[in-house]
Amino acid sequence: MSTFSKIFAALCLSTFVLLASSNLAFAAGTAVNTSITNTATLAYDVNGIVQASITSPAATFLVDRIINLAVAEANGAPSIVAPGQAVAVTTFTVTNTGNDTQDFNLATANLPSGTLIFNNLPPSSDSFDATGCAAFAESGANAGYQAAEDLATFIDELAPDLTKTVYVVCNIPPAQAINTVAVVSLTATALIGGTAGTKGALLTNDTVTPNSPGIDIVFADPTLAPNANGTIPAQTGGDAAATARDAYRVVTVATNITKSATCSPAPADCNEAKTGTVISYQLLITVTGSGFADGLVITDPLPANLTYANGLIVPPSALSSDFGATTPNTLTVNFGNVAAPANLTIQFKATIN
Amino acid sequence: MKSPAIQLSKLINLSFAALLASTISFSAYAAGVEFSNKAEVDVTTIKDGKKETKRVAAKKVAPDGEVIYTTTFKNTIDKPISNIMITNPVPANMLYSADSATGANTVITYSVDGGKTYDAPEKLTVAGKDGKRRPAQAADFTDIRWIYKGDLATGKSSDVGFKAKVK
Numbered sequence: 001m002s003t004f005s006k007i008f009a010a011l012c013l014s015t016f017v018l019l020a021s022s023n024l025a026f027a028a029g030t031a032v033n034t035s036i037t038n039t040a041t042l043a044y045d046v047n048g049i050v051q052a053s054i055t056s057p058a059a060t061f062l063v064d065r066i067i068n069l070a071v072a073e074a075n076g077a078p079s080i081v082a083p084g085q086a087v088a089v090t091t092f093t094v095t096n097t098g099n100d101t102q103d104f105n106l107a108t109a110n111l112p113s114g115t116l117i118f119n120n121l122p123p124s125s126d127s128f129d130a131t132g133c134a135a136f137a138e139s140g141a142n143a144g145y146q147a148a149e150d151l152a153t154f155i156d157e158l159a160p161d162l163t164k165t166v167y168v169v170c171n172i173p174p175a176q177a178i179n180t181v182a183v184v185s186l187t188a189t190a191l192i193g194g195t196a197g198t199k200g201a202l203l204t205n206d207t208v209t210p211n212s213p214g215i216d217i218v219f220a221d222p223t224l225a226p227n228a229n230g231t232i233p234a235q236t237g238g239d240a241a242a243t244a245r246d247a248y249r250v251v252t253v254a255t256n257i258t259k260s261a262t263c264s265p266a267p268a269d270c271n272e273a274k275t276g277t278v279i280s281y282q283l284l285i286t287v288t289g290s291g292f293a294d295g296l297v298i299t300d301p302l303p304a305n306l307t308y309a310n311g312l313i314v315p316p317s318a319l320s321s322d323f324g325a326t327t328p329n330t331l332t333v334n335f336g337n338v339a340a341p342a343n344l345t346i347q348f349k350a351t352i353n
Numbered sequence: 354m355k356s357p358a359i360q361l362s363k364l365i366n367l368s369f370a371a372l373l374a375s376t377i378s379f380s381a382y383a384a385g386v387e388f389s390n391k392a393e394v395d396v397t398t399i400k401d402g403k404k405e406t407k408r409v410a411a412k413k414v415a416p417d418g419e420v421i422y423t424t425t426f427k428n429t430i431d432k433p434i435s436n437i438m439i440t441n442p443v444p445a446n447m448l449y450s451a452d453s454a455t456g457a458n459t460v461i462t463y464s465v466d467g468g469k470t471y472d473a474p475e476k477l478t479v480a481g482k483d484g485k486r487r488p489a490q491a492a493d494f495t496d497i498r499w500i501y502k503g504d505l506a507t508g509k510s511s512d513v514g515f516k517a518k519v520k
Binding site for chain 2: 054058062065218
């Protein structure tokens, strides 16, 4: 057989094999139960006469089920909360890095006092416990934790390579001191999948004996060293479970408003309140403490017998401002979320009727 | 020489007999060459505090598990056979393990194009993500070819093999 015809024969066979075994490959590993087949081809001569090339029958095996997962803290920073806050949320992700669809149990825990986290964002040491913590899987309806939607307490039927967002929701004790930290953890454990809407039972790690009947279940989650910012603790591998940590940091923000007025044509006119006097009002809003004053909206009703005059001045950071549009005869300025500390000044004018 | 029809029926009958004889290690016979191909795994167990590694037939393998493929050929006719060439594709969902191909008295070359062309590893290139050619790596190999040097005498057998990991 010429080299060319040998190569041609081999080409035909290998092309056939490639077509016949084009299974989908997953980054998480070849899908469970995939059949992997191998066929060799032999070409040879006898007495210089080319013989028909022969193929070996297939050597075939099936791919076992590996169980693997990754749990991570979502945003690299503690959740900023207020004393007494209910529905304080930390966000995690759970990724199925195994090769089959699984359910995942979700469990939360408070870490002991002194547990370090987010070393780059002091204070970073656990000093109190959040209460009533529970974990909920994102329903997919609306992003972010929605108490009315995200009710599932386990992850149902997560396919290989897919990631699910999980919220740990706690309460912060009333009168909790400023700058105290609570470290919480989320542990996800792979469960038997296959039945939508039903939480599967625990998996059993089969001893890896290739000749045992049925597909083996192999716990392949790795042993992990703690990461730099403390969101991944040290953990043993091969237990079908993975853990990540997040934290709450308590801040308080105080807002204060002072109002002053000057009158024209002369400051003394303020005392006499004559018709036609123009009053210039100034509102000074101070935001002190640490954290954010969320949804800061300033409203100021105009006293009777005054008419709003042109000359409204608000800081550029204001999201919107109007006089009388939101509420009749009332100044409304919306600042949105204001980082403390901040000083905000609003000026407007009114004329005495 | 027998007619092709007789040869074919003999091949089918013998292959069927081989199938009955073993579900793990198959053999094919054609005009006097015995040809088999097997997939095996090394299993390590700890017995009396000592590690024992056994090579057993691969029936099920987890991702990242390494499989040892061994192809055996034997001359069962009364004349030497020559120009022996064995080709074996790296199966889909598997990655060839670097430097694992073996074969006594053979020249081993590799393909990165599904068996269209073969060459020595250092001469093979594949298209990189940037569109430029880059040197091929073990994971790029799609097929392996062994060319046996010289004749294989009557009654003699030899084997070639390689290792690959499940993706």
